[in-house]
Amino acid sequence: QVQLVESGGGSVQAGGSLRLSCVTPGFTYASNCVAWFRQVVGKEREVVASLFTGGGGTYYADSVKGRFTISQNKSRHTVYLQMDNLKPEDTAMYYCAADPGRLPPGPDWSPSAADFPEWGQGTQVTVSS
Secondary structure: OOOOEEEOOEEEEOOOOEEEEEEOOOOOOOOEEEEEEEEOOOOOOEEEEEEEOOOOOEEEOOOOOOOEEEEEEHHHOEEEEEEOOOOHHHOEEEEEEEEEOOOOOOOOOOOOHHHOOEEOOOEEEEEEO
């Protein structure tokens, strides 16, 4: 089982930035999908961004394109979510998720929570207006 540990959440004003980190030790496959999801109480968990650790493209939700960037540092086994120009509607609990062994999909694939068996505990992001 993969243990995911998120950090970097906090409170910022609109227009500010935060960088979330997800430490992902323990992968045994060359290709793994790691994603960031977010959830507001009473709403479904929604995907924010994803990448494949062995390469193969990234995915961004339309609501964050141009503002958020997902990246990785392989030597540190860490996946980052750089969040710029934050808006109040970005306020949510942010979760890191992993699907070990997943290979890059076709161009029409979009990640969903059901695709990911491994989850972190979450880190809260609050954006005030």
